[in-house]
Amino acid sequence: MATIVHDQRDNTYEDPTHRAPLVLGGLNYGGITDTVAGVVETRKPPFAWYVAFGISLALLAMLGALIVHLFMKGVGVWGNSNPTFWGWPIVNFVFWVGIGHAGTLISAILFLFRQNWRTGINRAAEAMTIFAVICAGMFPGIHIGRIWVFYWLFPIPTEHLAMWPQFRSPLLWDVFAVSTYFTVSLLFWYMGLLPDLATLRDRATGKWRKMIYGIFSLGWSGSARAWHRYEIAYMILAALSTPLVLSVHTIVSFDFAVSQLPGWHTTIFPPYFVAGAIFSGFAMVVTLLVPARELFGLKNLITVRHLENMNKIIMATGLMVGTAYAIEFFIAYYGQVEVEQFAFLNRARGHFAWAYWIMITCNVLIPQLFWFKFFRTNVWLMVVICICVNIGMWFERFVICVTSLNRDFLPSSWGYFHPTWVDIGMLVGSFGLFGTLFLLFCRFLPAVAIAEVKLVAPTEAH
């Protein structure tokens, strides 16, 4: 641990004469390594970690049991009905895919834009992305009626069918988009981990740790040539990921926008979904990092300035989302399609109006608090606001998916949607899966990119 403590000033303060420091606590290179690797190397993690891990694991077990129940019984264990063919599972899918946006955006787009503050948070954010995409990918996978033939979704030439999937279907695009995104994000994250895994390998004392970190660090030597290749590869992957950030949620939005259902059939969906995804993803990053930095003593690396920057992005994307909501109404008014007008008025005034107003409150009104620096920099208040944003974003998907479906063209097929306990259990259980993976990540992998943070650390620490 770093020993010299000075320069403990508020790095959210904008001083035109100085760049605000991104590493506090006067940490030198060794101090940074000690801080991050210490989390992994300590014998006993904080008690709170055990509590959180226990809860997450229990929820994960519940999710597993529910999935078995689902497989045995059929998708009827959910509340999906005849007009509402897609219910909570798809809401959860879009929600988690959205969450999975922040990480790659932070690591790729902010990297390309040379935003140095990304280094403190990119590792955790990327990890979060991957876990969120795992949660997301699970839902459409188990959502299909005949789970045992899920592979028919993939373009695998099977002998008994002798046919390809139907390439006009947005669902198929979705399969490609999400799986590509997951693959690239995983590669990107793993490649960024290599130097740090090597650091852990080098510092490891136990035989098993040495061996496992040794295997996963792929023989990283830290040579200049290795770094050279690394930098190039990192840049290439960043460039590859950048369009994916935009494409994946665009394509997810096609699931809705390509259909002719009023409330889904709108051209604004791709940008609106991407903005919403970044919005919810950043909110989730903040929600996770605030407790993590407290728990693992990472306050000097993930500083309030980092958090504040993210809050600014949350506010900006929140405004975009709010604008999109307004534009949807305007277009419905302007487009003069009666069913579409009804779809939107019904959102705001129909039987699911409560969900709509939760969405508006959480996504549009509450983030306005970030106009005030007090809210942007108070760590616990920002967590509350970010949790609201996440709730709001879940409801946004609920509003889009369920309220559009349950009142479409023919009033005869309208019907209220009632979730079942399995629906609720699976949503909660997916947080268990996410939490378990994230807590394991915090415990066994460097939660902050050691090598990268050093690049932005003040060179004359002492």
Place this chain on the structure above:
Amino acid sequence: MSSLNTTSAPKELQWPAYEPNAEIRELYVALERDYPEVAAELTDGVSRRRWLQLMGASLALSGVAGVAGCRQPVQRIAPVVFRPQDRGTGEEVRYATMFDFDGVAVPLLVKTIDGRPLKIDGNPDHPDSLGSSDTFSQARILDMYDPDRSQTPSRRVDGRRAEATWADFEAEFSRLLAGAQGNNGGSLAILSARNSSPTLARLRKQLLSKYPDAKWFEYSPIGDDPIVAGTKLAFGQPLRPHYAFDQCRVVLALDADLLSGGGVAIKQARLLGQARDPESEWMSRIYCVESQFSLTGGSADHRLALPPSRMASFVADLEVAIAAGTSPASGSDDKSAFFAALVQDLLAHPGQGAVVCGASQPPEVQAAVWRINQHLKNLGATITFTPLEDRAPGVEQIAAACEAASSYLKTLIILDGNPAFDAPADLKFAEVLSKVPTTVHLAVTANETSHLCSWFGNVAHPLECWGDGIAYDGSYCIAQPMIAPLFGSLSTIELLARGLGETNRTGLELVQQTAADALHGDNSVIAWQEAVHRGFVANSAPAPVAVNAAAGEPLVRGADWKSVADSGEGDLELLLLPSRQLHDGRFGNCGWLLELPDFVTKQTWGNAAILSPRTARSRGIRQGHLVRLEVDGRQIELPAHLQPGHANGTVTVWLGFGRTHAGRVGGSVDQGVPLVGANAYLLRQRDGMYSRGKVSLTSTSAKEKMAFTQDPFELDKMGRIGIRRRLGDNSSLIRSGTFTDYRQYIADHGNSVSPATLDTEHTSTGQLEKDEQAPPAGGTPALGRRGNGTALPVIQVSHRANQEPESHTDQPGHAESSGHAEPNGHDSQWPQGHALHFPNQSLTPGPKYSDVNKWGMSIDLTKCVGCNACVIACQAENNIPVVGKEEVWRGREMHWMRIDAYFVESEDDPDGEHAEFKFQPVACMHCENAPCETVCPVAATVHSDEGLNDMVYNRCIGTRYCGNNCPYKVRRFNYLNYSEAITFLKYPTEGVYTEQEKKLRGLGMNPQVTVRSRGVMEKCTYCVQRIQNTKIRARNEHRPIGPNEITTACQDACPTRAIVFGNLADTHSDVRKNSLSVRAYQLLDYLNNLPRTRFLARVRNPHPSLVHAAPAEHH
């Protein structure tokens, strides 16, 4: 197993013949023994061979039980094992037969495949049916294969039921009858359900002559007793009325549902449909005065809601006005205007109208109605009568039976029926029954009565035995067995005959003997065979009799009909009506009917206390709240249902629900199966069989889950606004207009459009070019304000559409006010839809379709009466599973065909007092640009080049995206394993049926249609199996397919012939003709899905003086 069949009978005269052939059975058993793997492999309950196995087993079993030994000679009807020369396996063979329904024979035609009866249709040769059928006849198939069907007789031992063998039962039965000999049957009584069978009547005579002191009572809870009583009062003799609705210009229905309830309803629907053809010079006008919404009310041009007790004063006023011969001055209020128009109309059409009074009105009112008809010269013209046997009303007979039972009876034999459930509650039938030492109940399936009787005999199902009956028109009908009794039992007539000492008479002989009378002594084989083949004896209907109504007492008017209290406190009137699903309750275990949404309420799996919204609101009752109804200390609790168009101050409850021993589907207290609905018979009394002046209603705060297939009228405000906006006369959902308007239109423009509109090419790119040059007239988009003042942009539609409400009154101005464009494209439609402000355009050249076969369907909304026959026919044809109350509540019902129903109320009418009722059958539209197809990731739903939107079940993985993208929401998803088909993963102990029972149920499945497993999407296929069968047949016979040769199941059932299927490319087909009508439109046409199903706009025929702005707003 014995083989069949008809090698001796002429080819046209096929019916299952009898040929004892034991060797074949032995051979089959040997086959099973030697090739067990064949047997093991065929575990699918649907497969034909599996069925053969089961049949082999059950026949062998009956042999073991010694039943076969009781009957000499052994007669079996068995499926074909060795193919006769002229018959292929899997081929459909149809046999004529009949069922008795409340004392009226319903002539039927049953489709069998490989010896299994599978689908029931009306007998196309019989004038009462002409091929149409109703939900009740269709549902008898499910009855037949019901796993809850009693498989053995049973007896009551120490208060519990114990299974018995048929031999024991039969011996006991004969012993009982023999024992009655001692006192000339003085302690014996028979209580029979109403039955028209002349054979049964003959046996009854025989029994009464053998036991002169025995009593024979007849009771059915529902029937035409009050109508017969009315004719006795009016004409001095019991008569059965026949209405020639096809010749009626004006029809007035007074608490009478002409279109539902079994029996003659099918014929009446057809005749009314004929008179409601907007293409002919005139169209009948239907007035309806009733308390609860009936099918007739749904189709009526004018409807007035009145509590049952006010009908007397209405009829009295009508009688006075008709006698006076002048129409009263039209008052300012709705009721006076209605009355004035009605009287004017009736007087203007003497001998061309009919006033019909329903069975729920007392005989005095009925008699007055006959006098009105007489005055209008309708008797003998549009109404004829056939004589009936004079008998006491059922309710008096059962009261007498109860009296006898509680004093001197030793033996009571109950033939069919369920009096312990459906007798008037004040007779306390169940208590009375316990006083009789020996009680015997004969029925197909044990019910509440059977459980109280000392013996129960499971007689054969009507599809399993010979029988006969008298159809409504009086003709003699014959029932022939389709299959040997599944559980080796006898029919009622066989059992009775044996009891009377005719031990060796078979059902066949018994019926043959009766038929000889109907055949006027023609004992020839040919005459008999012809009668059996036809299902009835031609020209056996009696001639109508001339009648003359005596001048009767003037009616006791009671409270005035014009002053119905709108709301308020105090007691309500109670109306008890037979359920449109379960009838009197006999179908209480039939999943199809329990799950059939009621035509108006759309409720399934239960009944409700139906109230008008105003009455409910004034008492603080809300939709779904439990209310308690009490009559004489007996009370039932029911959820309230608020229904517009219901009479204020009245509560209607359907009878037939709340069965306590129906079975595992319909509720059973013994087996812990929840009951379905509440038993309204508890509120029924001898003196108030249908209605009752006073019932106390208390509301509770508890709510009950009700399973609707469609949201009830009570919706949130936004939902109501949405419905109102979408269902105007020119809407893209249900278009409607008036007859005068339509006649004017076709006088100006002709009634058909250019055949090019059926051409896909034309409606896509072809249309584009044309419309660029000539924009449609009157289609100028404009911003408007509509609805409840919410600023919403709407399309100001064609000029004519705006004029629509007024156009009846200013006929001369009509032509110039219209802004019709050339009769081509969308402007050639009547009434013009307003959703299309731009012609549909497509960027692609459009799909290519076969020019030879273009399958399509037309549904005439003018003719549809919403009888639900198509829904059940589709279910029977296509193996559609029943899902249960909870699943319907969730919105997962599986019906491929449904009838959408809407109450369209105006803004200032929150209670829907003047709501217009609109309905529309909807199934898959088979869109040419099908939106479901493009979104399926695995190409499980694809288009055939003949225009079918095919569903490939075994390719479907169940993403359900197609369902989302279908604007008609006609796709149905197997969320759970509803059909209990074999699937990859399954909880081992799932379901309530044993494997054996599932197999029994599987026998009723149509082998030509796949049984879908869970996780698969399904929908209407236009009965693709029928298309394919016909194609194969035509090819084998080297001939083209006839223009109207292929019919769908829904079409076959439809009594009004509203549904027409066929080849749009065939210039001689009806469907093409219909699709080229100016009334033809496509549902949601603005989406450019190009549905192959076209609707024909609904034409109403309102009285000119009663035309006011329709409830849906016009701008």
